Amino acid sequence: MRIPLLLILSLISILSVAQSVVSGPFQGHTTSHSTKVWFLGKGLDTVQYKAYNLMDSADIHTGSISADYDYCHKNSCPFKFELGNLKELGTYNLQIIADGKVLSDQEIQTIRNYDVDDFSFLIGSCAFIGTGKDKLYKLWNSTRIFNTLAAENNGDFMLWMGDNVYLMGKDYKSLNKSIKRYAKVRQHKKLNRFLKTKFHYAIWDDHDYGPNNCDGTFPQKENSKKIFDAFWQNPNAPHKNGIYFSMKYADIELFMLDDRYNR
Structure with a gap:
C-alpha cells in the first residue's frame, strides 16, 4: 500500500x-x-x-x-x-x-x-511570436521590442492595431488550435512583462482573424471573434457583428473599426 x-x-x-x-x-x-x-x-x-x-x-x-x-x-x-x-x-x-x-x-x-491635458500612447501591430516549430517561419523575427515598450514610461496605454497574434493555416481552421495559439503567445515572457505595464486596447487585422487578406466571407469568423473577445478587455461588451469599439480619453475620442468581419 x-x-x-x-x-x-x-x-x-x-x-x-x-x-x-x-x-x-x-x-x-x-x-x-x-x-x-x-x-x-x-x-x-x-x-x-x-x-x-x-x-x-x-x-x-x-x-x-x-x-x-x-x-x-x-x-x-x-x-x-x-x-x-x-x-x-x-x-x-x-x-x-x-x-x-x-x-x-x-x-x-x-x-x-480630466477633459483637457497632454498625454501620449503607444501603438503597434504585426506582433509575430512563433511557438514550437513556427519559430522557424520568421527566423529574423525579434521580440526585443517588448522590452523597449515595457520600459517606456510616457505612454498612457497601448493600442494594438491588429495582427496581434498570427494564426497559422492549421490554427484558423480549428477553434481549439486557435485557442492554443493565443494561450501560447500570451505566455511569452517579454510580451507578458509588457502587458503588465500599461492599459491595453485592441482591434484585429487579417492574421488574428483568419487567412491572409481575408474578409467577411471567412467561414470561421465567429470562432475568431469569440476567441478575440475572450483574450482582450475592450471598453464595450462583445458585439454580435464585429469587434469595433469607441472610447474617450482626455479630450479625444477614438473610434476603432473592424476592417474584416463585415468587409
Whole structure:
C-alpha cells in the first residue's frame, strides 16, 4: 500500500504546484473609477481577487471569478473581471488568490478624470511570436521590442492595431488550435512583462482573424471573434457583428473599426 499512497501524495503535490497565473494580470479598459482585468490561469477553477487602495486602507474590493472554460488550452484558461467604484487616480494592490494562496500580487491604477491635458500612447501591430516549430517561419523575427515598450514610461496605454497574434493555416481552421495559439503567445515572457505595464486596447487585422487578406466571407469568423473577445478587455461588451469599439480619453475620442468581419 505504500506505493499507491506515495503516488497519490505525489499527484496531489503536482496538482497544487500547477495552480498558477501564467500570463497577466493586465488592465484593459480603465477609467477614473473602474478597470477591466484579464489573466491566464493554469490549473485553476474559481479564484478570488482582492484589490486594496495603497493610500486608503478602507478602500477594499473583493470578489470571485471562474475560468472561461470554453477557451482553455489544456488546463490554461482565461479569466476576466471588472473592478468598479474605485478612487480616481488610485493605486491599488491586486491579488489573485486560490485555496488561500496568493498566486499574483501587483499594482494596478485608475486614471485622472480630466477633459483637457497632454498625454501620449503607444501603438503597434504585426506582433509575430512563433511557438514550437513556427519559430522557424520568421527566423529574423525579434521580440526585443517588448522590452523597449515595457520600459517606456510616457505612454498612457497601448493600442494594438491588429495582427496581434498570427494564426497559422492549421490554427484558423480549428477553434481549439486557435485557442492554443493565443494561450501560447500570451505566455511569452517579454510580451507578458509588457502587458503588465500599461492599459491595453485592441482591434484585429487579417492574421488574428483568419487567412491572409481575408474578409467577411471567412467561414470561421465567429470562432475568431469569440476567441478575440475572450483574450482582450475592450471598453464595450462583445458585439454580435464585429469587434469595433469607441472610447474617450482626455479630450479625444477614438473610434476603432473592424476592417474584416463585415468587409
